[in-house]
Amino acid sequence: MAKFLFVTDLDNTLVGDDQSLAELNQKLKQHRQEYDTKIVYTTGRSLTLYQQLTEEKNLLVPDALVTAVGTEIYYHVDNDPDPSWSEKMMVGWDRELVINTASHFADLTPQPETEQRPFKVSYFLAEIVAADVLSELEDLLQKRGLNVRLIYSGSKDLDIIPRRGNKGAAMQFLRQHWDISPTQTVVCGDSGNDIALFSMDRERGIIVGNAQPELLRWCEINPADYRYQAKSYYAAGILEGLYYFGFFK
Numbered sequence: 001m002a003k004f005l006f007v008t009d010l011d012n013t014l015v016g017d018d019q020s021l022a023e024l025n026q027k028l029k030q031h032r033q034e035y036d037t038k039i040v041y042t043t044g045r046s047l048t049l050y051q052q053l054t055e056e057k058n059l060l061v062p063d064a065l066v067t068a069v070g071t072e073i074y075y076h077v078d079n080d081p082d083p084s085w086s087e088k089m090m091v092g093w094d095r096e097l098v099i100n101t102a103s104h105f106a107d108l109t110p111q112p113e114t115e116q117r118p119f120k121v122s123y124f125l126a127e128i129v130a131a132d133v134l135s136e137l138e139d140l141l142q143k144r145g146l147n148v149r150l151i152y153s154g155s156k157d158l159d160i161i162p163r164r165g166n167k168g169a170a171m172q173f174l175r176q177h178w179d180i181s182p183t184q185t186v187v188c189g190d191s192g193n194d195i196a197l198f199s200m201d202r203e204r205g206i207i208v209g210n211a212q213p214e215l216l217r218w219c220e221i222n223p224a225d226y227r228y229q230a231k232s233y234y235a236a237g238i239l240e241g242l243y244y245f246g247f248f249k
């Protein structure tokens with residue numbers, strides 16, 4: 001066994017089944033002690049909602065925490081996010097103009113204030129109107145010269161973020177920072193905002209058994225032998241994948 005970079009989404013990927021989470025934590029903790037394996041959480045949550053989750057669930061302290069769909073990277077929750085990453089996010093980003101543009105769409109309901117971040121503007125959007133709204137919104141944003149990315153997840157959440165900022169780009173930034181190869185990196189997810197994790201390089205991907213339709217559809221269209229669709233749900237699915245790829249024996 002050797003050192004690897006473990007990158008996982010939280011809600012409905014790492015978190016969802018407390019028993020298998022405890023088992024996975026135990027193995028990861030041991031692996032980190034013996035091999036210096038790095039643990040990274042990438043979440044759509046803000047730092048505030050992440051901290052709330054750590055009070056409810058037993059999570060290992062990660063080596064890095066990527067919040068707000070890849071737009072903020074923390075090495076310690078009490079410190080500011082990595083400034084060199086924030087600098088990348090500023091390029092071509094105009095938060096006010098994004099909000100102004102989105103305000104033309106009655107179907108977009110702003111999410112709570114804690115989820116509105118310097119480099120992320122978030123709305124609720126019903127699935128029944130999502131396809132139409134997303135294509136019109138994308139057109140209008142483009143016409144206004146905004147270089148942004150729209151991420152629709154869980155059939156309800158819409159995040160608008162800088163084009164350069166997503167979970168996958170943040171994962172690569174950390175991978176290079178620690179000098180770990182794609183083949184020694186494993187990424188885990190369950191929904192649309194995890195697609196970026198699975199589409200960067202040849203990082204090993206684990207899609208948990210309870211994955212959302214938007215991610216499963218994407219996998220069907222983009223098959224790859226370095227991605228594994230687990231049968232088990234949540235952390236049990238992650239364990240299944242880690243054994244499959246030989247990170248655990």
Ligand SMILES: [Mg+2]
Pocket residue numbers: 009010011012013189190191
């Ligand atoms: Mg999730």
